[in-house]
Amino acid sequence: MRPAPRLQMTWGPHRPFAQPQRHGAIVRAASKAWESTVTGEEKSGHIATSESESILFFDNLFPLKLTYLLRRSWQSDRDLTDLLKRFDSSGGGLGTDPINLVKRAIPNDLPIKVTEILPRLKDGGAFVKFSHGSDVVPKDIETSLARSLEKNPLRPWFNPFRGVQAGLVKGVPWLEDLYRFPKSRVKVEFTGKDAGGEAVELSQETLYSLFRRYGKIAEITSQPSDSKTLPKYAYIDFARVRDAIMARNCLHGFLVDEGLGGGKIGTRLRLSYEQKVKPHNIWNWLTSHPRVVIPVVAALLAAITVAIFDPIREFFVKAHIQHSFRLSNNKFYRWIKSQTSDIFSSFGHKKADKAGFSAVWQHRRDLIEQIQTWLLESSDTFIVVQGPRGSGKKELVLDQSLKGRKNVLVIDCKPIIEARGESGTIKHLAAAVGYKPIFAFLNSISSMIDLAVQSTTGVKAGFSETLESQVVKILHTTAEALKEVSLAGRDKDGKDGDLSDDAYLEARPDKRAVVVIDNFLHKNEGSSLVYDKVAEWAAAMVQNNVAHVIFLTDDTSYSKSLSKAMPDRVFRQAALGDLSLDVAKKFIISRLEEDEIEKVREQSKEAEEKEDKPEQHQKPDLSELDSAIGILGGRLTDLEYLARRLKGGQSPQRAIEDIINQSATEIVKMYLLGGKDTVEGKKWSTEQAWYLIKALASHDALRYNEVLLSDTFASSTTPGAANGESALEGLTNAELVTVETYNGRPQTIRPGKPMFQAAFSLLLDDRVLRAKMDLALLKELTKVEAKVIEKAEGELALLGSLPKQPAQTGSRVSYLLEKLEGSQVKITKYEKEIAALKTVLKHNY
Numbered sequence: 001m002r003p004a005p006r007l008q009m010t011w012g013p014h015r016p017f018a019q020p021q022r023h024g025a026i027v028r029a030a031s032k033a034w035e036s037t038v039t040g041e042e043k044s045g046h047i048a049t050s051e052s053e054s055i056l057f058f059d060n061l062f063p064l065k066l067t068y069l070l071r072r073s074w075q076s077d078r079d080l081t082d083l084l085k086r087f088d089s090s091g092g093g094l095g096t097d098p099i100n101l102v103k104r105a106i107p108n109d110l111p112i113k114v115t116e117i118l119p120r121l122k123d124g125g126a127f128v129k130f131s132h133g134s135d136v137v138p139k140d141i142e143t144s145l146a147r148s149l150e151k152n153p154l155r156p157w158f159n160p161f162r163g164v165q166a167g168l169v170k171g172v173p174w175l176e177d178l179y180r181f182p183k184s185r186v187k188v189e190f191t192g193k194d195a196g197g198e199a200v201e202l203s204q205e206t207l208y209s210l211f212r213r214y215g216k217i218a219e220i221t222s223q224p225s226d227s228k229t230l231p232k233y234a235y236i237d238f239a240r241v242r243d244a245i246m247a248r249n250c251l252h253g254f255l256v257d258e259g260l261g262g263g264k265i266g267t268r269l270r271l272s273y274e275q276k277v278k279p280h281n282i283w284n285w286l287t288s289h290p291r292v293v294i295p296v297v298a299a300l301l302a303a304i305t306v307a308i309f310d311p312i313r314e315f316f317v318k319a320h321i322q323h324s325f326r327l328s329n330n331k332f333y334r335w336i337k338s339q340t341s342d343i344f345s346s347f348g349h350k351k352a353d354k355a356g357f358s359a360v361w362q363h364r365r366d367l368i369e370q371i372q373t374w375l376l377e378s379s380d381t382f383i384v385v386q387g388p389r390g391s392g393k394k395e396l397v398l399d400q401s402l403k404g405r406k407n408v409l410v411i412d413c414k415p416i417i418e419a420r421g422e423s424g425t426i427k428h429l430a431a432a433v434g435y436k437p438i439f440a441f442l443n444s445i446s447s448m449i450d451l452a453v454q455s456t457t458g459v460k461a462g463f464s465e466t467l468e469s470q471v472v473k474i475l476h477t478t479a480e481a482l483k484e485v486s487l488a489g490r491d492k493d494g495k496d497g498d499l500s501d502d503a504y505l506e507a508r509p510d511k512r513a514v515v516v517i518d519n520f521l522h523k524n525e526g527s528s529l530v531y532d533k534v535a536e537w538a539a540a541m542v543q544n545n546v547a548h549v550i551f552l553t554d555d556t557s558y559s560k561s562l563s564k565a566m567p568d569r570v571f572r573q574a575a576l577g578d579l580s581l582d583v584a585k586k587f588i589i590s591r592l593e594e595d596e597i598e599k600v601r602e603q604s605k606e607a608e609e610k611e612d613k614p615e616q617h618q619k620p621d622l623s624e625l626d627s628a629i630g631i632l633g634g635r636l637t638d639l640e641y642l643a644r645r646l647k648g649g650q651s652p653q654r655a656i657e658d659i660i661n662q663s664a665t666e667i668v669k670m671y672l673l674g675g676k677d678t679v680e681g682k683k684w685s686t687e688q689a690w691y692l693i694k695a696l697a698s699h700d701a702l703r704y705n706e707v708l709l710s711d712t713f714a715s716s717t718t719p720g721a722a723n724g725e726s727a728l729e730g731l732t733n734a735e736l737v738t739v740e741t742y743n744g745r746p747q748t749i750r751p752g753k754p755m756f757q758a759a760f761s762l763l764l765d766d767r768v769l770r771a772k773m774d775l776a777l778l779k780e781l782t783k784v785e786a787k788v789i790e791k792a793e794g795e796l797a798l799l800g801s802l803p804k805q806p807a808q809t810g811s812r813v814s815y816l817l818e819k820l821e822g823s824q825v826k827i828t829k830y831e832k833e834i835a836a837l838k839t840v841l842k843h844n845y
Helices: 064-071 077-092 098-105 138-151 204-214 241-251 281-288 290-322 331-339 343-347 349-355 358-363 365-375 393-401 413-418 421-433 442-457 467-486 501-507 528-543 558-565 581-610 625-632 636-647 652-672 686-696 704-709 724-733 756-764 767-800 807-843
Strands: 053-059 113-120 125-131 165-168 185-192 217-222 233-238 267-274 383-386 408-412 513-520 547-553 572-575 737-742 745-751
Touching (some): 185 241, 204 233, 204 241, 281 290, 290 408, 358 365, 358 581, 383 393, 413 421, 413 528, 467 501, 467 513, 513 528, 528 558, 547 558, 581 625, 636 652, 652 686, 745 756, 756 767
Antiparallel strands (some): 113 125, 737 745
């Protein structure tokens, strides 16, 4: 607030303010310039007085609510005073002008002459400076004025229950225009008479006698005895704010002499308003009981979150399942597309691509119809479509079996499992089901808050949620949305109107939504939590007849995971294998024919524009196609890759050579020479992978148990690869090999892809690579035999330490010696082979 300039106001016509008195009474001037200022003489903040002048403070001249206006764009008290004066002179007659109010408050018989008025809107009153004769005591003026106001009270319109009061200013008032507004509490500081002088802390009795005359005192609080704050102080709490205003303006700067307890030199009082801190009992209790409050707050936050966000999230999940926001479902968009089909015909490659699969789908027609039949039956079990990666599982289910079906939810486990951290997992799972809004980043912040609270209070706050709880929450919301979607087409007025929701869903399996869980058990190592929760949720969906669930998986051991969720059910299984050679050939030829038709169409358009004859397109040579497909096999993705190479102009033989070379390079990088990072955290070793590569290069299939009994799998020295069955399972998941089952048990081992056998043979033709890997394999076998010898020697040493050699130990000693000899013979053989392999490595690049 900026200080205002000195405000001068002169009233006329001039009239006597007091009649002449006898005995030398002072007569008021008939005319006088009444002046009003805000910050005192020359903005010093004080009022200068002479020996014959004193100051009175009149209270209750202005409403205290006007102090809020002083926080706005008003320059000073003067502006508001002028407004009040104009309002009063406009005919209202309310007496809001300070001069008029003071005139009415001062009786005419007082022997004083008013010389200056200083309005204080912030304090709701005004200072009045007056002069008096030498024989007039200011105390008597205060007493007479108080009696007059008590006898003839002057009650302003804004406060009819309290009249105007006046008090003699005993101290040195401070006229400031700071943002310090009146409060009921006054802080009294005890300072010396002069700067740096000694001061005495007044007692509560002394303070009471000084301040009680200005109003009811509620409490007096002295400075704590152990406080070292200077100057010393005390708090006086008045019952009313206006009493505190009167005391502060009358006693600020008052010098307490020795007679009143102010010491020999005297103690000066410095008064200021103080904000009274109200006791927050509820807040204090909450902060002092964190072990109770924090869990309750966490529960309330969770309840509020559920009440607000869960309906929103369920709405978005339903929209995601029903494809409500998909542009292709919009009627206007479909109309525009139908009207402009000829314009976008040149962008119809996807249609041609789908047509290329007609031979594949015709070959698998029985499987497609079988899945469609299962979806029409009311059975509470899973549908599992298993096949190697690239066999076309997703296309078969989504594009064929579920073609034209509404309300299909696809959950791809691959991005969920490959996500970094728990936040990434939650984010991708929520995106898969349309669950939003999701605040995944807050989980780490909540975890830190929870840890801080637990370390300070010893109680877990519960702000953070575990990965399991968040996954369950998302899946629960999805289940509710799926049920509403499945019930959306129900006609309550029809024949199904009398059925309950559960009975309707059981009776109408064709109306249920379909959930497709793709890439189930992808990278299953260390990700069992997500898969277990998804399997349990899927089991609840089919058992409660909410939705059909179809699992798409590459893993042949899927039954172990799914049986945990549904141990008493038999799954409906559909196995996809590689295409037969005839179907594979038809697929490639159809893709080439589509490409040829497309090229002829483009050339015809260009020829029409140039008015030339279209060039004759050279057809690819397919004479070697049969042999190429025989090597490549019937894996759908490999056939697609071959077709793209043939479209590029390569011959089948050249294309198959490039594919095999590329596959061999990937095998070396992923399974053989990738370093420690390749097998770190895996359940298999490089030596085990090479053993299978070497064996499958010359055999179409291997006996499962025969491989388990080999030294490489039965006695591996690599940490984590000691269990042969786990090693084979890990290599199967890594897609190096495929394990075929018979009556539920593993029977044979084949290459992960049909063309891998040719790639394995190519790797064996590399003398250096073969020598390097055989050397590593022989070194491991040597370690295995060395452990056998060490164990036998240890037992022989134990038997030899006996004081007498019992006859019963003879056969055991002979057995150990024979075992030791056999292992030593193997080590000698291995070392000779190792020496030969080292020679190969030394003399070949």
